Amino acid sequence: MPTIKDVAREAGVSIATVSYVLNNKKGFISQKTRQEVLDAVDRVGYTPNTTARNLKSSQTRLIGYAWHKAPRQSNNSVLDSFIYYLAQAVESAGYHLLTFTHPSQQPLRVYDELMRSGRVDAFVIADTNDNDERIKFLIDAGFPFVSFGRSKPNWEFSWVDTDGHRGVREAVDYLVGLGHKRIAMAAWPAGSLAGNHRVAGYMEGMTANGLALDPSAILHGEHNEHFGRAALTQWFTLSPQQRPTAVIAISDLIAIGIMNEAEERGLVIGRDLSVIGFDDAPLVQYLHPGLTTVQQAIPEIAEAITQILEDILKASQPTLSQLLIPPRLVIRSSCGQPLPSTVSE
Amino acid sequence: MPTIKDVAREAGVSIATVSYVLNNKKGFISQKTRQEVLDAVDRVGYTPNTTARNLKSSQTRLIGYAWHKAPRQSNNSVLDSFIYYLAQAVESAGYHLLTFTHPSQQPLRVYDELMRSGRVDAFVIADTNDNDERIKFLIDAGFPFVSFGRSKPNWEFSWVDTDGHRGVREAVDYLVGLGHKRIAMAAWPAGSLAGNHRVAGYMEGMTANGLALDPSAILHGEHNEHFGRAALTQWFTLSPQQRPTAVIAISDLIAIGIMNEAEERGLVIGRDLSVIGFDDAPLVQYLHPGLTTVQQAIPEIAEAITQILEDILKASQPTLSQLLIPPRLVIRSSCGQPLPSTVSE
DNA sequence: CTGTTAGCGCTTTCAC
DNA sequence: GTGAAAGCGCTAACAG
Numbered sequence: 001m002p003t004i005k006d007v008a009r010e011a012g013v014s015i016a017t018v019s020y021v022l023n024n025k026k027g028f029i030s031q032k033t034r035q036e037v038l039d040a041v042d043r044v045g046y047t048p049n050t051t052a053r054n055l056k057s058s059q060t061r062l063i064g065y066a067w068h069k070a071p072r073q074s075n076n077s078v079l080d081s082f083i084y085y086l087a088q089a090v091e092s093a094g095y096h097l098l099t100f101t102h103p104s105q106q107p108l109r110v111y112d113e114l115m116r117s118g119r120v121d122a123f124v125i126a127d128t129n130d131n132d133e134r135i136k137f138l139i140d141a142g143f144p145f146v147s148f149g150r151s152k153p154n155w156e157f158s159w160v161d162t163d164g165h166r167g168v169r170e171a172v173d174y175l176v177g178l179g180h181k182r183i184a185m186a187a188w189p190a191g192s193l194a195g196n197h198r199v200a201g202y203m204e205g206m207t208a209n210g211l212a213l214d215p216s217a218i219l220h221g222e223h224n225e226h227f228g229r230a231a232l233t234q235w236f237t238l239s240p241q242q243r244p245t246a247v248i249a250i251s252d253l254i255a256i257g258i259m260n261e262a263e264e265r266g267l268v269i270g271r272d273l274s275v276i277g278f279d280d281a282p283l284v285q286y287l288h289p290g291l292t293t294v295q296q297a298i299p300e301i302a303e304a305i306t307q308i309l310e311d312i313l314k315a316s317q318p319t320l321s322q323l324l325i326p327p328r329l330v331i332r333s334s335c336g337q338p339l340p341s342t343v344s345e
Numbered sequence: 346m347p348t349i350k351d352v353a354r355e356a357g358v359s360i361a362t363v364s365y366v367l368n369n370k371k372g373f374i375s376q377k378t379r380q381e382v383l384d385a386v387d388r389v390g391y392t393p394n395t396t397a398r399n400l401k402s403s404q405t406r407l408i409g410y411a412w413h414k415a416p417r418q419s420n421n422s423v424l425d426s427f428i429y430y431l432a433q434a435v436e437s438a439g440y441h442l443l444t445f446t447h448p449s450q451q452p453l454r455v456y457d458e459l460m461r462s463g464r465v466d467a468f469v470i471a472d473t474n475d476n477d478e479r480i481k482f483l484i485d486a487g488f489p490f491v492s493f494g495r496s497k498p499n500w501e502f503s504w505v506d507t508d509g510h511r512g513v514r515e516a517v518d519y520l521v522g523l524g525h526k527r528i529a530m531a532a533w534p535a536g537s538l539a540g541n542h543r544v545a546g547y548m549e550g551m552t553a554n555g556l557a558l559d560p561s562a563i564l565h566g567e568h569n570e571h572f573g574r575a576a577l578t579q580w581f582t583l584s585p586q587q588r589p590t591a592v593i594a595i596s597d598l599i600a601i602g603i604m605n606e607a608e609e610r611g612l613v614i615g616r617d618l619s620v621i622g623f624d625d626a627p628l629v630q631y632l633h634p635g636l637t638t639v640q641q642a643i644p645e646i647a648e649a650i651t652q653i654l655e656d657i658l659k660a661s662q663p664t665l666s667q668l669l670i671p672p673r674l675v676i677r678s679s680c681g682q683p684l685p686s687t688v689s690e
Numbered sequence: 691c692t693g694t695t696a697g698c699g700c701t702t703t704c705a706c
Numbered sequence: 707g708t709g710a711a712a713g714c715g716c717t718a719a720c721a722g
Contacts, residue, residue, distance in 0.1 A: 001463065003699055014709045019701055028707060047461035051405060052699035055396045055714050062443070067429055075627055080425045084412055087444045096464075098407070099432045099442045116392035118346065118715095119441075225631050256631045263633060282420055283628050286570050286601045288608060348715055359693045364717055373691055397715035400698050463699095 002044040011040035022048060062098040063090050063309065064111075064120035068127050069104060075223070075253055077281035078296055079126055082148060085302035086124060093310050095121070108137050115143050122309055124148065128159075130193045144312045146305045146321075150193060158312065160304045160323045164194050164278075165201035167294040167327040168248060171276045172205025174292075175246045178335055180274065184217040184244035186231040186254050198250055198278065217244060221254075228257020236265065245273065246335065252277035252284045252293055259287065259334070274335035290332030297325050347389040356385035367393060407443040408435050408654065409456075409465035413472050414449060420568070420598055422626035423641055424471055427493060430647035431469060438655050440466070453482050460488050467654055469493065473504075475538050489657045491650045491666075495538060503657065505649045505668045509539050509623075510546035512639040512672040513593060516621045517550025519637075519674055520591045523681070525619065529562040529589035531576040531599050543595055543623065562589060566599075573602020581610065590618065591680065597622035597629045597638055604632065604679070619680035635677030642670050 008015040013033060020029050021037045029037075040046075054060050065086065068079045087097045098120055102110040111134060114120050121144065125134055128149035138145045139157055147159040168185075175183050185202045188195030199218065206213050219234055221227030228249060235244055249255035255277030259269050267273050270289050277284060277293035284291040308321045353360040358378060366374050366382045374382075385391075399405050410431065413424045432442045443465055447455040456479060459465050466489065470479055473494035483490045484502055492504040513530075520528050530547045533540030544563065551558050564579055566572030573594060580588055594600035600622030604614050612618050615634050622629060625640035653666045 001461065005699080015700080016702080016709055016711090017707085020708085023701075030707060033707075045461075047458065049400075049699050050462045050464045051396060051400045052714090053701080055394075055400050055698090055716090056700050056702090058714070060396060067432055077627070083444075084446075087412055088446045091446055097444045099428075099444060101429075101433045101436055113392065116346065116390075117395045119395045253628070253631075256628065260631065260633055281628065282422070283598070283601065283626060286598075286605065288605055288633070350715080360716080361694075361718080362692060365692085368717075375691060378692080394715050397698090398717080400700090400714090401716050401718090403698070 002046045006044050007040045007046045010044050011037045013037060060121050061095050062120045063095050064098050064100060064114050064123045067099060067101045078279050081298045082126060082302060085299045089302045089306035093306050107134055111137060122313060124305055146308045148301060148305060156320060158308050158321045160301050162296040163324040163326045164197040168198045168201030169205045170329050171248050171294055172202060174329055175274060176209045180246040181211055182244045183246045184235055186228060186247060186249045187218055187220050188223060188250050189220050195250055202248060223251055223253060225253055225257035228254040229261035232258045232261040248276045250278055252279045252281040255291055270333050270336040280330055285332060289334050292332045292334045293330055294327045295330045296327045301325050347391045351389050352385045352391045355389050356382045358382060405466050406440050407465045408440050409443050409445060409459050409468045412444055412446045423624050426643045427471060427647060430644045434647045434651035438651050452479055467658060469650055491653045493646060493650060501665060503653050503666045505646050507641045508669040508671050509542040513543045513546030514550045515674050516593050516639055517547060520619060521554045525591040526556055527589045528591045529580055531573060531592060531594045532563055532565050533568060533595050534565050540595055547593060568596055568598060570598055570602035573599040574606035577603045577606040593621045595623055597624045597626040597636060600636055615678050615681040625675055630677060634679050637677045637679045638675055639672045640675045641672045646670050
């Protein structure tokens with residue numbers, strides 16, 4: 001690969017001059033010299049070496065992003081999609097994504113290593129929890145990062161998150177509009193951060209619509225198809241007058257379990273039982289019937305995160321942004337044919 | 346961040362000595378000095394700067410990987426999964442993945458830029474075609490890469506691919522074992538490389554089992570749910586004696602279309618019509634009934650690619666590896682309850 | 691065994 | 707307007 005020296009020799013100027021024209025420093029290079037340099041660059045086929053530039057400027061233009069655990073079937077379609085949009089967004093800001101994995105028990109070592117060795121300029125964190133050690137660590141280290149997802153409320157750091165509260169609230173309103181009164185919710189374990197926001201949206205929606213908040217209507221369980229089945233089974237122990245006519249699942253995977261179990265019990269989804277999921281995972285649109293679900297605005301979230309990252313990286317003093325992005329209800333047919341007046345979009 | 350100089354000062358030695366002990370050069374540093382340096386490293390909290398190391402060694406320890414286009418619903422579960430396992434594999438080889446995107450019409454510019462600017466040491470290419478310009482470009486440039494997927498047969502480059510021929514062949518054998526004689530295939534457009542391998546496996550399977558190769562049994566169409574529906578509709582124009590009793594779809598998405606259409610026509614999947622997909626996308630296991638499908642060995646493929654990459658990057662002379670990895674048939678219930686003797690694994 | 695020093699490719703201050 | 711030279715942080719001849 002040709003270096004700046006080759007260009008300088010070819011153009012008959014010093015390497016400083018080459019650097020000046022390539023970096024558009026002031027206008028203080030004569031038009032003639034400038035053109036000669038540019039020609040020489042073309043002739044030798046020169047592209048500045050990024051590593052050298054980085055060393056000089058003490059940056060890497062790399063953003064670190066840790067993969068979520070992806071077992072064979074990841075079932076985390078949101079993050080699958082997020083990383084793509086994030087890659088795209090940081091790229092148009094002139095960065096690249098450096099991806100890495102880490103043992104789930106020891107994430108900090110890897111973050112620390114990447115940070116100390118100057119491998120990346122910043123991190124993007126996803127899949128946060130209540131008391132996320134990575135966030136704590138990066139705050140303490142004073143290292144730039146933005147997270148997709150909230151954590152401990154009193155920690156001061158920049159994040160962007162889906163407004164799960166609002167998403168579920170809208171789902172409740174939609175169901176109420178369809179005439180439902182007994183609406184249940186299949187939620188994640190009580191400790192889940194995102195889960196709690198969504199449940200809060202459910203409770204607010206029920207109350208605001210003057211509906212009873214039956215404690216038996218909220219069931220908590222793991223993020224898998226089986227829990228959906230178990231939840232429906234549980235609701236089936238209720239008398240027909242008490243059983244929910246509509247169910248909001250905190251994730252599509254759980255919604256699928258509910259639908260499968262319901263069908264095996266002879267119910268027709270969309271007629272005997274309405275179901276709403278969360279995430280809009282690939283393929284759920286092709287379920288039978290297509291699943292109505294709350295879709296997170298992933299591209300917008302990725303953009304917002306990148307924007308904040310740029311601000312942080314540019315700013316001399318720390319900036320703080322915390323942003324809630326509304327999701328949208330994608331209406332398909334798992335709640336029956338929607339009434340024209342309630343169709344969104 | 347402390348540099349090697351800080352450590353040297355702290356330990357009262359030269360920076361060369363620090364470098365020596367950190368790189369375990371020979372054993373020619375006295376145990377005493379070595380320990381003093383190590384202590385100093387600890388005390389100042391030093392980690393070598395990667396950029397500086399890279400500049401010195403003219404490498405980046407970064408592997409470039411271009412994202413597949415991911416529209417909102419990517420429907421490319423194989424690549425979603427591939428990139429994760431690839432990230433993991435290159436990492437244990439001491440590299441990181443640098444991901445990038447490019448306009449679909451102009452991929453070369455980005456590859457060229459990344460290559461010339463010394464941003465990455467090698468590329469991994471996926472989603473190849475028949476006459477892949479990226480592969481041609483990298484071969485001509487003599488730049489290290491390995492691809493997941495084949496291309497023009499007479500091009501000399503290293504690749505790893507799923508043995509789609511074998512995968513479909515096994516699917517045919519499985520169906521024949523179940524008693525099927527009229528087996529159809531829903532394939533991709535005739536130009537598709539991977540598609541052709543799979544169709545070849547179908548044809549070989551039919552012939553080897555002494556079954557008629559009815560031209561109307563193979564239908565070609567796009568990678569979407571609609572084509573699956575259209576294909577089934579087409580087969581339904583055949584007389585009941587000619588209609589296929591089993592169908593192999595070239596992808597799960599197409600299989601879903603077939604299942605949906607069949608169900609709407611009152612068929613029971615697994616009884617009236619058997620269906621086999623390809624890919625084992627997330628969630629297809631939860632379809633009703635669970636989809637029997639050919640699963641690619643993605644983790645193995647990622648490992649193999651990384652291995653070859655390491656060889657190429659280490660070797661002074663070019664090495665060439667071309668590897669076909671067998672997929673495996675994951676049997677669920679879309680072909681009915683499997684006979685015990687035909688259950689794989 | 692350890693230190694001095696050149697140099698990886700580039701940017702930028704300071705002279706001229 | 708342009709060039710010489712220092713230096714980003716590190717490795718590795720080469721000296722001693």
